[in-house]
Amino acid sequence: MQIDLNADLGEGAGNDEALLGLVSSANIACGWHAGDALTMQQCVRWALAKGVAIGAHPSFPDRENFGRSAMQLPPAQIVADMLYQIGALDAIVRAEGGRLAHVKPHGMLYNQAVKEPELAAALCEAVRRFDPALKFFGLAGSGMIDAARAAGLTPVEEVFADRGYMPDGSLVPRSQPGALIEDEDQSLAQTLSLVRERRVTAIDGSVVPVNAQSVCLHGDGAHALAFARRIRERLAAEGIAVTPFAG
Numbered sequence: 001m002q003i004d005l006n007a008d009l010g011e012g013a014g015n016d017e018a019l020l021g022l023v024s025s026a027n028i029a030c031g032w033h034a035g036d037a038l039t040m041q042q043c044v045r046w047a048l049a050k051g052v053a054i055g056a057h058p059s060f061p062d063r064e065n066f067g068r069s070a071m072q073l074p075p076a077q078i079v080a081d082m083l084y085q086i087g088a089l090d091a092i093v094r095a096e097g098g099r100l101a102h103v104k105p106h107g108m109l110y111n112q113a114v115k116e117p118e119l120a121a122a123l124c125e126a127v128r129r130f131d132p133a134l135k136f137f138g139l140a141g142s143g144m145i146d147a148a149r150a151a152g153l154t155p156v157e158e159v160f161a162d163r164g165y166m167p168d169g170s171l172v173p174r175s176q177p178g179a180l181i182e183d184e185d186q187s188l189a190q191t192l193s194l195v196r197e198r199r200v201t202a203i204d205g206s207v208v209p210v211n212a213q214s215v216c217l218h219g220d221g222a223h224a225l226a227f228a229r230r231i232r233e234r235l236a237a238e239g240i241a242v243t244p245f246a247g
Contacts (some may be wrong), residue, residue, distance in 0.1 A: 002241040003195050004156070004214035005232065006137070008057055008106065010035040010043045011066075013220045020046045024230040025053040025214065026246045027104040027137070030085035033059035033067030034106045034220075048098045052245035055102035055137065058085035060109045067107035068174065075122040082126030089191045090130075102156065103127050104137035113147075114139050114170055117244050120147035127153055135245065140210045141169050143192065154247045159200065159212040161191045161231060162221055169210065180221070187227045188234055191215055194239060211247050 006025035011034035018157050020026060020043075027037035028043045035043075059067035061081065073081075082103075090100045105113060105123055113120040120138070126145045128133050132152055138144025142155035143216045147154035160206045162181045164172035172179040194200055194212045202208050217228050235242055 001239065002243050003212065003235065004245040005217070005228070005242045006055075006104070006158070006214050007217045007219040007224065007228065009219045010039045010057070011220045012039075013224065015225045016043055016219065018048050018225055019219055019228055020050045020052050020163070022232045023052060023217070024242050025055060027055045027106075028089055029057050029106065030089050031058070032061050032085055033063055033106055037088075040089055041096070044096050044098060045090050048096055049245060053116065054093055054098060055099040055104050056086045056089045056100060057104055057106045058109070059106040061110070067109065068110050070112060075118060075125075077179070078119065078122040079126040079129070083130055086126070086130050089199035100131070100134060101135055102135035104158070104161050105189070110139070111171065113144050114142045115156060117143050117147065120144045122155055124148050125152035127151070135247065137214060139170065140212060156245045157211045157213040158216055159210050159214070160193045160216050161187050161194075162218055162223070162227060165202045165208055167204050167206045167208065169208045172203055182223060184226055184230050187223070188230050191231050192234065192238070195235070196238070197216050
């Protein structure tokens, strides 16, 4: 059995290099919600040195609020914004001798796409235009996955080790209690349930089935490094290999 373990990096948390020694995929901020060209370059170099798959982590143009503000932008604007950000990271990856593997939208761009089919379609259209061989990370069981398939992309169904779930399989909004998991044991238990049992317990106690193909840890979280170490150790003990999603 195997699973991809990914982390959102290049966001100024200061533990990127250490996390890259524990995960198999990295989603690197493209400068619009966090990061800059030098940060992107350093994360790419670390990822290549550690054999970690590199992905772009584009955002709404919302650096002031870390990409967490809701926005309503026309599809053409979304496509152009995505191409701009993916292209920036791809240039750095290629210059360092690597190859971009995937795209994962960030923050509110991601969460709105779960609920808004037109937005999900625009995101996937941008990825398809840039490079249809790129994988597209989206919330497991959501419309993002359907949109990726419709665009001819390879979707990767993502689950979360450090976020609470709603009964419909979406993430608890950060404005509500239960959105963030800050207890290591709880995060570990949720990860094992997601990976081994393909299900997660929502905040109301209901059980939600999920198809876990990649487990995310937020690199900007206060407990990210501790969570990653515990999860990686336990997965190894359970005989579960951590490796980039192959499709």
